[in-house]
Amino acid sequence: MNWQQQATSGFRNCSDLLDYLEIPNTDRSHVLEHHRFSMKVPLSFANRMNKNDIHCPLLKQVLPIAAENDGITQSQSVPDPLQEREFLTAPGVLHKFQNRFLVIASGYCPVNCRYCFRREFDYENSALSLADWNQRLNELKNTPDIEEVILSGGDPLTLSDRRLAMIINDLRQINSIKAIRIHTRFPVMIPDRLTDELLEIVRWKNTESVRITIVLHINHPNEINDELHKKLKHWNQSGVLFLNQSVLLKGVNDSVLTLKKLSYRCFESGVMPYYLHQLDRVSGAMHFEVPLSEGQKIASELRTQLPGYLVPLYVQEIPHAKSKVPLISMCN
Numbered sequence: 001m002n003w004q005q006q007a008t009s010g011f012r013n014c015s016d017l018l019d020y021l022e023i024p025n026t027d028r029s030h031v032l033e034h035h036r037f038s039m040k041v042p043l044s045f046a047n048r049m050n051k052n053d054i055h056c057p058l059l060k061q062v063l064p065i066a067a068e069n070d071g072i073t074q075s076q077s078v079p080d081p082l083q084e085r086e087f088l089t090a091p092g093v094l095h096k097f098q099n100r101f102l103v104i105a106s107g108y109c110p111v112n113c114r115y116c117f118r119r120e121f122d123y124e125n126s127a128l129s130l131a132d133w134n135q136r137l138n139e140l141k142n143t144p145d146i147e148e149v150i151l152s153g154g155d156p157l158t159l160s161d162r163r164l165a166m167i168i169n170d171l172r173q174i175n176s177i178k179a180i181r182i183h184t185r186f187p188v189m190i191p192d193r194l195t196d197e198l199l200e201i202v203r204w205k206n207t208e209s210v211r212i213t214i215v216l217h218i219n220h221p222n223e224i225n226d227e228l229h230k231k232l233k234h235w236n237q238s239g240v241l242f243l244n245q246s247v248l249l250k251g252v253n254d255s256v257l258t259l260k261k262l263s264y265r266c267f268e269s270g271v272m273p274y275y276l277h278q279l280d281r282v283s284g285a286m287h288f289e290v291p292l293s294e295g296q297k298i299a300s301e302l303r304t305q306l307p308g309y310l311v312p313l314y315v316q317e318i319p320h321a322k323s324k325v326p327l328i329s330m331c332n
């Protein structure tokens, strides 16, 4: 199967996935079979999960469970924790930080992560359409303080190579833009998305005047299997800069040992740790929240166990703050 077929197939209901993973019925009582934010898991990602292990850290990230609907657990959550609706300056564009534009390049993801802060996002009316693109470009040309454009989503790598090349090319014509970032979890879910054709586009468009960076989203070292490791390494050796951002998730990666392994595994694959995010309190995801004091302890300990260049910055995004807010002091 090519990457497009893999992205539209895979598991769409819990029973099929749990059967595939040989999870006994006795371990399924907390599973939520039907949910508005449906389950979506590519086969490639399922193949990295542990068999017969309901606590598998990869499975936990994608399996809908009853806690998502529990009023007490979810009491402090909201549908739009980053108040992104207020920053949507036009369909497909979020202007949150002074010199950066974030483009909702696609409303589609090959996976539905249960903790996703955009799980309630109105993609239907707010993702970029082809028809909107020229207008957005004109707006960008008329906003010379914009120095960087972030392609986000959904997942921008759901777009065809041709469309991505066109978007990147158009952006490169704007003098003020010095950097393009691609925020994606697609290659982590489906390593086959890292095709030679896409590599050529990224390499060809990556010039001294406009740098392209790919920011991946990997939460656990087991997500980097040999196939993904080889592809990332090859791309990195071909000159592509990868960064990684993770979300601190209870029961998934909330230990110093796991995060340390993740940093080293990323480094081996040519991916530099970037951010460790405190969970955004989106409705249905509160059971993943690690208390701030615990997160701070983990992040501080991580600094003592890793060289500085492998320590992700523990941060939180706070609506209307001018940048992401670091959650531990760098002075002690």
Ligand code: SF4
Pocket: 109, 110, 111, 112, 113, 115, 116, 117, 118, 119, 153, 154, 155, 185, 186, 217
């Ligand atoms: S890949 Fe990213 S945008 Fe897509 S569901 Fe997961 S966290 Fe959300």
